[in-house]
Amino acid sequence: MATRITLTSLKVGLILVLSVILLAIAAGGAVFYYYAKDAPKLNINKLESQPSTVVYDKDNNIVATLGAEQRDTVKTNNIPVQLVNAVTSIEDHRFFNTRGIDPIRIAGAFLHNSKGGSVNGGSTLDMQLIKLSFFSTSTKDQNLRVKVQEAWMALQLDQKWTKEEIFTAYVNKVNMANGYYGMGTAAKAYYGKSLSQLSIAQTALLAGMPQAPTTYNPYTNPEAAKYRRDLVINAMFKYGKITAAQQKEAINTPITDGLQQLKNSVNIPPQDDNFLKEAIAEANQLTGEDAANAGLKIYTTLDSAAQQNLYNIVNTTDYVPFTDNIQVASTLINVQTGAVTAMIGGRGQDPNVVFGNNQAVQTDRDWGSAMKPLVDYGPAFQNGIYKSTGTYIADTGPYYYPNSSDQLNDWDNKYMGNLTVRQALTLSRNIPAIKTLAAVGLDKSNQFLTNLGFNFNDPDGGGLQYANGISSNTAGQGNNNPTYGASSLKMAAAYAAFSNGGVYTKPYYINKIVYPDGKEKVVKPERNQAMTPQTAYTITDILKGVVKGNDDAIPALSTGLTAQVPGLPEAGKTGTSNYTGDELNQALDNAGISVASLQGGSIAPDENFAGVTPQYSMAVWTGFSNRLQPIYGDNLYIATKVFKAMMTSLYPDPSSVADWTMPDGMYRSGNELTITNQ
Template sequence: MRKIIKYSLIIFLSLFILAFLIGSGLFIHYATTAPKLDVSKLESKPSSIVYDKDGNIIADLGQEKREMVATNEIPLTLVDAITSIEDHRFFNHRGVDPVRIMGSVLHNAKSDTTQGGSTLTQQLIKLSYFSTNKSDQNVKRKAQEAWLSVQLERKASKEEILTFYINKVYMANGYYGMRTAAKAYYGKELKDLSLSQLALLAGMPQSPNGYNPYTNPEAAKTRRNTVLSSMLQYEKISKDDYDKAVAAPIDEGLQKLSPSITIPAYADNFLKQVIEQVKNDTGQDVTTGGLKVYTTLDTNAQKYLYDIVNSDEYVSYPDNDMQVASTVVDVSTGAVAAQIGARKQDPGTIFGNNQAVNTDRDWGSTMKPITDYAPAYEYGVYDSTGKYLSDNPYNYPGTDIPLYNWDHKYQGQITVRRAITQSRNVPAVKTLESVGLDNSAEFLNKLNIKYQTMGYPNGISSNTNESGREWGASSEKMASAYAAFASGGIYTKPYYVTKIIDDEGKETNLKPEKIRAMKETTAYMMTDMLKDVITQGTMTNGYIPGLIQAGKTGTSNYTDEQFEQVVAEYGMLDNLMAPDENFVGYTPHYSMAVWTGYKNKLNPLYGPKLAVSLDVYREMMTYLSQNVPNEDWVMPEGVYRNGSELTVSN
């Protein structure tokens, strides 16, 4: 028995030593691949400069909104609050704290809540060198953080490290650094804040938006009280101080926020997407500074679109509540040239709602060309624009649910061209049935329009029960999808940034690759028919004399239940009442999608309100087409004309 115990201990110790050696070797390997420590990186970065397509500055984001605090200006109470909640052994370790690590391991093993083992020094290194995304918090990254933390502790004093941290952390609402937050939130210097207010600031860096006292006051209060409890536990404050501080209202002393950055109102929605693209493509945050961001923005076009949407000089709007969202895409590059996501936003709004990229509204019949008819030509189901289709009473496939046209009438045998120009629903869904849902979904996927579960109603609608921008349609998605028609079948995912240059001079290209989404013949056949929508179809209000253009209108429908609610609220205002009215139009140079409606879907569009999307398009496309050639599309090989109709040879 003793031999068994003896051999077991030997085996256990051997395995332990082996694991230790392997772990040590792995740590050394990871440490040697860590970035070189540069103390200047711990300081706030210079501003991020955002440029338009011509190299002109749109906005200057960054350092000027971060007010630095000197070490001798930091109140001791703030130091006690930060170290109590984040790293109470801060003044006793040298960058990495084995006691803290073991404590967090034991805590996490016994509790449902997790506790980190990183020191303040490690947190500073993470903020300065690495991504803060949870997916990036792996063993390699932790080893590199630890190695750089140990080096930093040899080069900088504890006071300097704390100062770096206090000036570096994000404090929500676009503010960086605790002094900046103190002046923005309370209108005071750090030294003039109360214990309660300092505890709030000390607790925010762990989850700045989650503990934002303006938007999440209850969570902020809980976090503040946790900080105060830690200060009491480590004897940094008395019980009397604690009781008074936790009793203070969380909004005590908070003042109305001013915008954290200054950007032109006309570019607000566009810049929001710029920041998002850089974050998604590179993991970098434009608002933390240090980048030169080169965008696709056509400033003159953006200003003109903003004026069209926000003044009554160009378009007659029924009221200030009606909303407009629009995206303009440069056909040759696929770049977003201009975008407006809201009308009549509150002055001073920073990165407000951008309906231009949201997919929660229905694009109606603008879906027919890309969901039904283009796939029919792409997959050889149809070969002529003069093919006859049946516009007669019809049920959705596999159901006894009748499908009606917008006028509740039928036209019998009509050509594909007429079915499109008159926006008939029955021929559209019949076409989708012939194409097949799978083929249609495959075609749409190439245009970055997706449904988790696609059904026959999607033949005349973009309605989807899924949430999130990856599902359904938006003005951004629709402008780019129709741009593929305009460019002969080439699709480019919409983008806002061409390249970024970081503070070390490293350049990153962010232009997406172009793909062939459809045959050139398919694109030409569709464009030829969509030209007629303007001159003899449903979009004559968008007609621009002499301009070669094509497009499609789209009106959404209410469900029976919603329609009853609308009538009960407003009465029967018109024969046609809808929650959304859309238009997507294009020339060989630009593609533009426009959505109109109200935030409350039950506030209906009717009468002249249904013409606003076309009015916006007409005014903007007239402006865009002033200084570009008015040229027609060239018929590709494989297509021939017979009278007014086209046929494609397979």
């Protein structure tokens, strides 16, 4: 009887145990399904890491690395067995024998964590890759829901990728501290070596870091880093990956062995910041991607030497005596190619601010008389209004804007009588300029500007006031001339067409983009014949007088002469903006000066210069951030001095530079040019 009761009790006990097990399995399955059904979709692309975007200058030298993460990816065949052994020994020694999850490790982790709220441990390398790609390593993602979803996605991943592919993705994905991602990146940054060149101790250090990159950072926490490294070394010995002698040697290796001085993980040189900002914007447009984080190789038009020289000129007083707080923006363009060669968007910019304000491309300031060749005289020669630079035009008055009661004057409030076109433009006289525009007509002038990359709209439905390209800024005069906004980029590109036989090239910053898969996108610059070679040569020849001085009885303006580099073929035009009457009074107050103290000189919100040589076009804007803080006195010469300093650096032997060649269809008689056919 007792035996029967005992057997019955045993059967009941077994049934109860099996029932509990089955219920636990069912409950576990239900929990697994409940969480797994909401797991993110397994997007394979998110598992693969892109290398850092690298930017090169025109000579294929690296000038910057971009992106939130500094990363050099490695391929499977470049991963040494030693690294595989180190990582799997410490992280997942059954990695090659499991299918995404390891039930033994999960069970052990469950028992270990049963007393706590967080869920740690038990993750395979497959699951860790999923975590790094779809979740995070923060405390908020250390819970049962995330762990189940990681396991479910790891099971899917193991059906799609080989173990080699998974391991490679893991090696490239992990955070290695100090802004570096991927073990290949860390090997180069920390040791200056490839992964295959590392010692066992060095390999073990890298293999142990991903669990807690900041904690195990050998530069900031060497003791903790050594502790973790030694755990890896001992694990490698435990699983038979190294010998006892190798274990001893590695353990006794100082943690600092081979470590090189740590470099900044993100490289955005301050002198290149403004140029790079525009280059990356262009790359975004060309690729349709976030170029800084797309793992691209971007080959730009940047001339690093020229950029450094321009930066030094603008940000020191070694070349130009700058007044505190005065600002400068400038663009340098290669005339033959149309490529942007160098660019500065301001003085004294914060080196810690990446891709900050760039005044060089902004069109909120007035370029004054630097527009005259573009608005008035270029269109006049292009459309046959003038055929000779010796044509006379009257600088007489009083004169009013067409269809307006606003009187037009010059900076000196004087009239010079009959002037040749050459004299009128060289001396920047306003009345001849507006008369020229009236003869050309607004539509033809606007078409000329459009061909040079400008897009001005007439707010008055036909009035000439919006496009006069003049300067009337004598203190106290207060002419209400509308602002003619441009930028140093647009001005340099437009003037480049004068130097390049009338061919306009839309300015660009990039020559070529190489994608991570090796495909290339070569940039083809947009060009058009904006004017005839005869028009381009004529305007250039006239503008030589602004810089070099005129042979005529009437001398050139002194401001332009400041840009002169002896022996160098060069041409250019100054441009001074003006204040309205109310603005003028406030500007005088801000400067703490009176009209009398100027002694007939100019006071302006902007002073500019656009100039060319046979190889380069350069536009320089100067002014204060606050437009009502005026430029006057010696500051009126800063733009031309910047141009001269830059050209001096570009041309160590200016006398060797060949002058522009006069095209067919025109001839010179004395100092004047005549176009016979264009």
